[in-house]
Amino acid sequence: MDKKAKMIKKVRIMADYQFGKGCGDILFSDDVTFQLSRTKRIRQIMIDGKRIATARARDGMLTLSMEAATAIHAHVPAPALRVAVCDDAVPFVSKGKTTFAKHVTSIDPGLRSGDEVIIVDENDKAIATGQLLLSPDEVEALDTGAAVDVRCGCEQ
Structure with missing residues (x-):
């Protein structure tokens, strides 16, 4: 498994934990890109250069863009x-x-x-x-x- 595939798997697991099962697959397709911190930790998750979510530095939890919130809203009852x-x-x-x-x-x-x-x-x-x-x-x-x-x- 290459490095990008591992990062995609990691953010999907984070989203499933934080927002509910299946949210990771809804939010993060295979064409996501990552902006990393100086210490090589995931900071921003983007699709086509547009921010979908950010991993908070203090606890690793995700903060959502409006597009991501709308996608989760449609999925979670x-x-x-x-x-x-x-x-x-x-x-x-x-x-x-x-x-x-x-x-x-x-x-x-x-x-x-x-x-x-x-x-x-x-x-x-x-x-x-x-x-x-x-x-x-x-x-x-x-x-x-x-x-x-x-x-x-x-x-x-």
């Missing part, structure tokens, strides 16, 4: 990996603004603080992706504060 927001917050969140706890209408109870999530509107349309800052119980209990640090929105 609701409410998995999702944070739903009210219609009032959609214009702001879709532009990449922070999602606040008071705007969250529902959340996957299996999520943990620090997880990569897909932010959806009330009709389950993917509008952004980001990192969950609170546990689902905290999001539901609090009326103030940031719930999701949005990385990218569909209108960015």
Whole structure:
């Protein structure tokens, strides 16, 4: 097995672990390219020069582009990996603004603080992706504060 095939297998396993079985195959086709760090670790995973995901340096978990989040959204049934927001917050969140706890209408109870999530509107349309800052119980209990640090929105 050559070096690129090993890296593809590794990122597919990482995606399956983080987002669920089958997500690695959906996200990373055989024509992906890698941008490596100075220490030869995988940093960015790209297709046709466009970033699909980034491996976080501190823990190796993947952060998603909007295209990757949309692909996972289509594969994983609701409410998995999702944070739903009210219609009032959609214009702001879709532009990449922070999602606040008071705007969250529902959340996957299996999520943990620090997880990569897909932010959806009330009709389950993917509008952004980001990192969950609170546990689902905290999001539901609090009326103030940031719930999701949005990385990218569909209108960015």
